[in-house]
Amino acid sequence: MRNTTGAFILLPGYNKCVARNFGHDSVVCECNSTYCDSIGSVSLPSLGQFSSYLSSIAGSRLEASQGEVRANSTGERLRLTIVPYQKYQKIRGFGGAMTDAAAINILSLSAGAQEQLLRQYFSSEGIGYSVVRVPMASCDFSTRLYTYADTPGDYDLHNFTLAPEDINMKIPLLQRAQALSPHPLSLLASAWSAPAWMKTNGALTGKGSLKGQPGGKEHKTWAQYYVRFLEEYAKYNLTFWALTTGNEPSAGMMTNYSFQALGFTPEEQRDWVSLDLGPALHASSYPHTHVLILDDNRILLPHWAKVVLSDIHAGRYIHGVAVHWYLDSIVPPDISLGTTHDLYPEYYLFGTEACAGWNPRNKGVMLGSWDRAEQYAHDIIEDLNHYVVGWTDWNLALDPNGGPNWVKNLVDSPVIVDATRDVFYKQPSFYSMAHFSKFLWEGSQRVGVSASGETHLEFSAFIRPDGSLVLIILNRSSSDILFEVWDPPVGYIPSTAPAHSLLTLAWKRQ
Numbered sequence: 281m282r283n284t285t286g287a288f289i290l291l292p293g294y295n296k297c298v299a300r301n302f303g304h305d306s307v308v309c310e311c312n313s314t315y316c317d318s319i320g321s322v323s324l325p326s327l328g329q330f331s332s333y334l335s336s337i338a339g340s341r342l343e344a345s346q347g348e349v350r351a352n353s354t355g356e357r358l359r360l361t362i363v364p365y366q367k368y369q370k371i372r373g374f375g376g377a378m379t380d381a382a383a384i385n386i387l388s389l390s391a392g393a394q395e396q397l398l399r400q401y402f403s404s405e406g407i408g409y410s411v412v413r414v415p416m417a418s419c420d421f422s423t424r425l426y427t428y429a430d431t432p433g434d435y436d437l438h439n440f441t442l443a444p445e446d447i448n449m450k451i452p453l454l455q456r457a458q459a460l461s462p463h464p465l466s467l468l469a470s471a472w473s474a475p476a477w478m479k480t481n482g483a484l485t486g487k488g489s490l491k492g493q494p495g496g497k498e499h500k501t502w503a504q505y506y507v508r509f510l511e512e513y514a515k516y517n518l519t520f521w522a523l524t525t526g527n528e529p530s531a532g533m534m535t536n537y538s539f540q541a542l543g544f545t546p547e548e549q550r551d552w553v554s555l556d557l558g559p560a561l562h563a564s565s566y567p568h569t570h571v572l573i574l575d576d577n578r579i580l581l582p583h584w585a586k587v588v589l590s591d592i593h594a595g596r597y598i599h600g601v602a603v604h605w606y607l608d609s610i611v612p613p614d615i616s617l618g619t620t621h622d623l624y625p626e627y628y629l630f631g632t633e634a635c636a637g638w639n640p641r642n643k644g645v646m647l648g649s650w651d652r653a654e655q656y657a658h659d660i661i662e663d664l665n666h667y668v669v670g671w672t673d674w675n676l677a678l679d680p681n682g683g684p685n686w687v688k689n690l691v692d693s694p695v696i697v698d699a700t701r702d703v704f705y706k707q708p709s710f711y712s713m714a715h716f717s718k719f720l721w722e723g724s725q726r727v728g729v730s731a732s733g734e735t736h737l738e739f740s741a742f743i744r745p746d747g748s749l750v751l752i753i754l755n756r757s758s759s760d761i762l763f764e765v766w767d768p769p770v771g772y773i774p775s776t777a778p779a780h781s782l783l784t785l786a787w788k789r790q
Contacts, residue, residue, distance in 0.1 A: 295320075297341045300705070302647035306337045308696070308705035311400070313392025317706070319344055320405045322718065322786075324748055330773050330787035333719075335711040337650040337780035342711055342718075349771040349787065356774070358763040359732040362741055362749065366728025371742065372630065372670040373466055374717035375411030376401070376694070378457075381421035381684050382676040383449035388699035397695060397704050398453070401676065403460040407714035410463060410722060412454060413632060413672050414520075416471035416509050417443065418484075419527070420539040420689045421675055425484050428509065432477040435501045440508045451516045458518070463722070466521035468632065468672070469509060470575055472540035473532075474502050479542070487535050489543035494551035503552070503560035510566045522570035524602050524632060525549055525557065530576050539687045546580075546587035549573060550594045558597030570599035575632055578603045581616040582623060589624045600627050603668070605634035605659050617666035628669045634659065635674035636709060637682060637692030644682040644690045650780060652692060653708035657738075657754045657782050660716055664726060664740045673713060677704065715784045719750045737761055737777055747790050753783045 297309035297317040309317050319342045324331055334343045353359070376382075386394055401409045417427040422445065431439040442451075458465050473484040478498045481488030491498045510520055525544070532543025544552070553571065561569060573588050574580060581601070589595050601620060617629055636652035637644050646652060660671050675693045682690030694710035697703075721744050729741040729751065736757040742750045749770075755761055755777035765773040770789055777783050 297339075299339055300648075304646050304648040304650075306648045306650035306653075306708050307339055308648045308707055309341055310703050310705055311393070311396050312703045313390050313396060316396045316400060317341060318400070318405050319718075324786055324788050327770075327788045327790070330785055332775065333715065333784040333786075334778070335653070335708070335715065335782045336778050338778065340781070342714060347774070349773055351771055353766070353772050354764045354774045356762050356764045357733070358735055358737075358761065360737075360739060360751070360763060360765045361730050361732070362751070362765065362767040363728030363730060364743060364767075368726040369628065369667045369669050371720045371722060371724040371726075372628070373410035373722050374671055374713060374720070375409040375413065375466070376673040376676040377413040377415070377633070378450050378454055379415055379419060379421040379675050380423065380445045380449065381678060382693075383445070383453050384423070384684060385677040385679055385697040385699070386453060387449060388679075388697060389704065390702050393702050393704065397677065397697075398457055398460055400695070400706065400710075402457045402465070404462045406460075407710070408718045408721075410461070410717070411466045411468060411670055411672050412457065413468045413470060414450065414454070415527075416469050416506075417473075418445075418540060419472040420685050420687050421683075423684050423686055425540065425686070427473065427475045427484065429475045429505060435497055437501065437504055437508055440505070440512075442512050451513070451518065454518055455516065467518060468572075469506075469520050469523040470527045470632065471506070471542070472527045473542045474498075474505070478502060484540045486537050486541070487533060487543060488541070489532055489548065490552075494548060495555040499552050499556045500560070503556035506557060507560050507564045507566065510564070510569065514565075520566070520569055522572055522599070524572045524575035525553060526575060527633075528576045528604065529574075530580060539689065546584045550588040550591050553588070553597055554591060554593035558594065561597070571597055572600045572602040572630060572632070573598055575602040576604055577607045578613075578616040579607050579611045582619040585620045585624055585627075589627060598627060600630050600669075602630050602632040604632060606638065608659060608662075613662050613666040617663065617668060621667040629663075629667050631663055631668055631671035633672060633674050635691045635693065637690070645678065645680055645692050645696055647680075647696060647705060648708065649692070650708045653712040653782070654754065654756050654780065656709050656712040657715065658756065660712075661738045661740050661752065661754055671716070673709075712782060715752055715782050719752070719784050719786060721745060724750065735761065735763075737763065743789075748786060748788050751785045753777050753785070755779065755781050755783075
């Protein structure tokens with residue numbers, strides 16, 4: 281934080297960013313085995329004061345400061361008014377995916393640097409990730425193609441075995457992440473493809489679906505495969521909060537699709553859940569594991585939800601709808617997310633995958649890209665303002681090329697590992713995630729917030745379980761924007777959102 285003279289005072293537990301510029305619009309923060317920037321554990325000041333955390337294109341990274349709440353308006357033209365009696369969804373959590381690629385990259389570092397990286401995501405001085413998505417067997421972010429049951433005709437799954445990637449890499453890292461986290465992690469499982477011998481195309485990749493019909497032996501075996509996965513991970517004290525019905529089922533309906541996929545129509549997914557997956561989970565030791573349908577782009581909503589959730593047999597086994605962020609710009613959130621929530625308010629919406637650098641026009645890693653941090657924050661705020669209860673980034677860590685990925689589908693990640701120098705870089709998108717994951721605890725409830733006039737600011741407000749209020753503000757414009765926040769029982773908070781910045785304001789209300 282700054283004192284009244286403007287000099288920088290390091291708060292207890294605060295480590296400053298070691299900034300490096302790679303020629304994009306902002307900087308990365310470099311970490312090694314002995315040093316990494318951090319704001320430490322955050323506690324709010326007493327009633328009558330507020331905390332502010334700023335990240336910006338200019339180089340601020342969760343820069344902390346405090347100020348006084350005022351009794352009277354500052355007279356700023358723009359006022360954001362908190363409307364606490366307007367109550368919406370409660371937050372489940374934020375996180376990323378422990379893919380094979382992420383595990384390979386984390387384990388390529390020295391023991392000290394590995395520990396630093398895991399602490400950054402999962403410890404109380406880190407950014408508070410509480411969700412980890414775990415691919416079931418291989419995906420494109422693997423170095424080879426495999427499933428856990430590659431023996432043809434093994435309908436009873438006698439030869440079901442976790443891969444070396446699970447046993448030697450992902451499981452030990454998940455155990456270490458859990459040990460660092462002050463709360464139980466919410467693990468989320470997604471499968472990319474069924475074994476090739478169970479599929480219509482006889483391959484893990486490309487256009488293909490399960491042989492036969494829902495209720496048939498392939499569909500039953502595929503449901504048991506999920507149960508076996510949960511059983512095997514439980515042997516390592518890793519239990520799953522949720523699983524999805526399969527990653528991007530629409531991909532498995534595309535001719536010449538380049539990597540692992542399993543096609544389902546919404547009708548097939550509905551019947552598989554009602555006849556096979558639901559009953560298999562219900563009869564297993566994991567009847568309380570949540571089932572999330574879709575796990576695909578929101579452009580498929582609300583149609584997909586209507587087909588699956590209007591069926592009472594399928595609906596009773598389902599807890600939520602999982603969405604990916606790709607193609608979000610094509611379909612307005614009110615039409616997809618809003619309509620789905622209005623039709624089926626008892627099922628939550630959850631973001632399960634997002635990454636920058638996936639678009640062929642600007643593919644791969646861009647070290648220091650603030651624009652990508654803004655893309656993240658914009659999408660998260662838009663999702664939160666349309667009933668989404670959590671948001672999961674894709675790979676926790678990638679190499680400087682954006683891999684490894686066996687099909688060269690190279691993308692970006694909030695953490696980029698340079699094993700040759702035994703360092704990792706925290707991208708602007710890492711801090712973008714932090715403005716949400718660090719401050720929006722599980723159980724935080726979104727409340728109303730209204731602007732006094734037209735503004736370029738994007739924002740979302742939450743009351744946390746301890747009664748404090750968190751307001752997250754994104755300014756994607758190239759001008760500083762002065763504003764005040766009015767929380768009627770507390771007072772007026774004067775603030776500025778610098779050009780191209782992300783701001784988290786937090787204060788006690790009682």
